[in-house]
Amino acid sequence: MAASEAVTDALRELHARYAGVRGGRRADYIPQLARSDPDAFGIALVSMDGHCYSAGAADAAFTLQSVSKPFVYALALSTLGLDEVSRWVGAEPSGEAFNAISLEPRTGRPANAMVNAGAIVTTALVPDRAAVPAFTAVLSCLSRFAGRRLDVDEDVYRSEASTGDRNRALAYLLRSTGTLPVDPVAAVDTYFRQCAVRATAVDLAVMAATLAHGGVNPVTGETVVSTEVAAQVLSVMATCGMYDASGEWLLRVGLPAKSGVSGGLIAAGPARFGLATYSTPLDAAGTSVRGSAAIGALSERLGLHLMRNP
Numbered sequence: 001m002a003a004s005e006a007v008t009d010a011l012r013e014l015h016a017r018y019a020g021v022r023g024g025r026r027a028d029y030i031p032q033l034a035r036s037d038p039d040a041f042g043i044a045l046v047s048m049d050g051h052c053y054s055a056g057a058a059d060a061a062f063t064l065q066s067v068s069k070p071f072v073y074a075l076a077l078s079t080l081g082l083d084e085v086s087r088w089v090g091a092e093p094s095g096e097a098f099n100a101i102s103l104e105p106r107t108g109r110p111a112n113a114m115v116n117a118g119a120i121v122t123t124a125l126v127p128d129r130a131a132v133p134a135f136t137a138v139l140s141c142l143s144r145f146a147g148r149r150l151d152v153d154e155d156v157y158r159s160e161a162s163t164g165d166r167n168r169a170l171a172y173l174l175r176s177t178g179t180l181p182v183d184p185v186a187a188v189d190t191y192f193r194q195c196a197v198r199a200t201a202v203d204l205a206v207m208a209a210t211l212a213h214g215g216v217n218p219v220t221g222e223t224v225v226s227t228e229v230a231a232q233v234l235s236v237m238a239t240c241g242m243y244d245a246s247g248e249w250l251l252r253v254g255l256p257a258k259s260g261v262s263g264g265l266i267a268a269g270p271a272r273f274g275l276a277t278y279s280t281p282l283d284a285a286g287t288s289v290r291g292s293a294a295i296g297a298l299s300e301r302l303g304l305h306l307m308r309n310p
């Protein structure tokens with residue numbers, strides 16, 4: 001990673017450069033998300049020695065939404081292994097929007113764990129036991145990635161639960177093709193709760209840094225998942241994390257990444273850093289406009305593209 005001052009300067013400059021950008025729209029299909037502050041803009045980077053650099057609203061809390069997906073995929077992989085998880089969910093880019101009503105024609109599986117259909121299956125793979133209910137396991141895993149106890153924004157949860165018929169439809173479709181191992185209503189309820197877990201850009205940067213650091217949280221030192229699982233998750237983020245914009249993102253920015261409709265965006269530089277931004281106005285693919293501009297510019301400025309010969 002570049003020297004500390006260079007990172008701090010870069011984050012401050014990018015924050016100043018993109019804070020005034022006015023493009024994009026807040027998600028409103030989850031009504032509560034349309035109430036977010038469109039001007040809040042935070043950026044955070046966590047290095048492999050656990051140092052955190054930030055600028056702007058890096059401590060503002062918001063819900064994870066789809067940024068939760070790679071981490072719950074990590075939990076499923078840790079619990080069941082890649083072969084068993086792959087029986088239920090694929091690892092091919094779908095080339096479609098995050099909420100597409102679409103499954104692989106031959107297998108009936110969702111294309112990957114980053115689109116909603118695949119994330120609902122991934123969540124359903126987390127064991128639901130009396131002693132440890134599925135959501136307890138999910139929340140504890142997300143918290144270990146963040147290095148602190150996270151909680152649920154109940155207003156956002158209720159807002160999505162009362163309007164989320166498309167995801168419920170997806171869950172019933174999955175059940176009909178035999179690719180959902182549990183009750184559709186229960187699966188979607190756990191998924192909505194997972195999406196409503198609240199964190200800050202700093203938390204997200206620690207979570208991304210944990211994946212980049214081979215599954216070991218660089219702030220707490222805790223091993224959250226194995227090196228293999230961290231590599232598997234980063235691979236699927238690289239090919240599928242930005243939905244139908246994944247190819248273009250890898251080409252231009254060159255980092256595994258995951259977007260969310262509440263305005264969160266993470267990117268990871270394996271063995272180097274975790275990066276996160278928060279800004280709610282989104283582009284057509286559901287990616288934060290300021291976030292993608294800032295991460296793209298940072299990648300260019302610090303030479304972070306993974307395919308680049310340093």
Ligand code: GLN
Nearest residue numbers: 065066098116195260261
């Ligand atoms: N909870 C959201 C949904 O299922 C997450 C989507 C996203 O962040 N892209 O629609």
